[in-house]
Amino acid sequence: MSGNISFLKDVELGLSNKPKFISSHYFYDKAGDVLFQQIMEMPEYYLTNSEMEIFREQSETIIEAFSMVPTEEFELIELGAGDGKKTQHLLQALLQKEYNFKYIPVDISANSLQVISGRLRNLFPGLNIETRQGEYFQVLDALFRSPNPKVIMFIGSNLGNMVDEVAVQFLAKISRHLKSGEKLLLGLDLMKSAEIILPAYNDAAGITRDFNLNLLKRINREFGADFNIAEFEHVPEYDESEGIAKSYLKSTKAQKVFIRDLGRSFDFDEGEKIHTEISRKYNDMILNDLMKGTSLEIEQKFLDSRKYFADYIINKQ
Numbered sequence: 404m405s406g407n408i409s410f411l412k413d414v415e416l417g418l419s420n421k422p423k424f425i426s427s428h429y430f431y432d433k434a435g436d437v438l439f440q441q442i443m444e445m446p447e448y449y450l451t452n453s454e455m456e457i458f459r460e461q462s463e464t465i466i467e468a469f470s471m472v473p474t475e476e477f478e479l480i481e482l483g484a485g486d487g488k489k490t491q492h493l494l495q496a497l498l499q500k501e502y503n504f505k506y507i508p509v510d511i512s513a514n515s516l517q518v519i520s521g522r523l524r525n526l527f528p529g530l531n532i533e534t535r536q537g538e539y540f541q542v543l544d545a546l547f548r549s550p551n552p553k554v555i556m557f558i559g560s561n562l563g564n565m566v567d568e569v570a571v572q573f574l575a576k577i578s579r580h581l582k583s584g585e586k587l588l589l590g591l592d593l594m595k596s597a598e599i600i601l602p603a604y605n606d607a608a609g610i611t612r613d614f615n616l617n618l619l620k621r622i623n624r625e626f627g628a629d630f631n632i633a634e635f636e637h638v639p640e641y642d643e644s645e646g647i648a649k650s651y652l653k654s655t656k657a658q659k660v661f662i663r664d665l666g667r668s669f670d671f672d673e674g675e676k677i678h679t680e681i682s683r684k685y686n687d688m689i690l691n692d693l694m695k696g697t698s699l700e701i702e703q704k705f706l707d708s709r710k711y712f713a714d715y716i717i718n719k720q
């Protein structure tokens with residue numbers, strides 16, 4: 404059998420369900436990583452520019468908010484690090500202020516980690532960096548075996564890809580792991596009108612469409628499936644009252660898709676959708692609700708000039 408077994412199991416589970424779904428973390432194979440870098444360059448994708456502005460302009464204040472003693476070694480753990488282009492502003496500020504720290508980028512994509520470590524080692528030869536490949540939930544337990552003080556970074560509104568119930572479990576887990584006074588730097592996309600949000604998931608150049616469809620190509624490549632990509636459409640939706648952007652892949656006709664490694668086929672009705680991604684938008688109230696029952700509290704908030712995006716410093720009480 405080719406490919407990754409848990410991915411194959413999740414494909415079977417998701418395509419057998421009504422409504423059909425596949426988790427967004429499977430977007431990120433080598434082709435998906437490249438497409439996501441391109442999405443971040445799209446003029447409609449305001450998330451990256453907004454958070455980049457916060458890091459470019461406010462990194463010095465953000466690192467002060469970590470409340471770390473420069474001479475005492477700490478670990479800066481970044482979950483879902485991607486290309487690390489925003490984080491490099493923060494790393495530069497920490498190096499300039501001569502903090503004693505190890506940067507630990509965590510990502511499910513081995514390819515992303517290879518790219519990020521190559522680039523950062525080149526840029527900052529003195530940087531102490533150790534990559535960890537794996538799924539956030541699984542890697543966290545192992546990382547917290549070390550006794551060093553820690554700051555966790557979870558930026559790019561990655562939390563928004565989790566349904567609220569999972570986000571609650573995730574934040575509770577971080578709360579259990581952090582020691583009193585340690586911080587979580589949490590970057591979240593803020594609630595705003597559909598005219599701004601929807602184009603971010605439907606760029607005119609069609610890169611987000613290709614990113615979504617790459618999931619089907621990946622299943623074809625890795626598991627010998629016969630998805631006809633031309634018969635599926637990228638469908639983004641955003642409901643302002645709910646505050647959640649959703650992406651789907653819609654079958655444009657009734658059809659059967661065979662997956663060789665599962666030895667079975669799946670029926671699609673005309674117009675039937677596979678739910679592939681959610682991107683929740685936030686405000687302080689929603690975040691406080693998600694953290695209820697944990698020992699986490701909002702300590703500071705850094706905004707970009709348009710107030711589209713927020714990087715929160717969350718303190719463990």
Ligand SMILES: C[S@@+](CC[C@H](N)C(=O)[O-])C[C@H]1O[C@@H](n2cnc3c(N)ncnc32)[C@H](O)[C@@H]1O
Pocket residue numbers: 427428431439482483484485486487489509510511512515537538539540558559560561
């Ligand atoms: C939307 S990108 C954001 C990257 C970066 N944080 C930024 O703000 O530019 C999400 C990154 O998280 C990784 N990722 C997604 N789901 C993951 C999971 N469950 N566990 C570990 N990494 C994951 C992806 O491979 C990808 O590099």
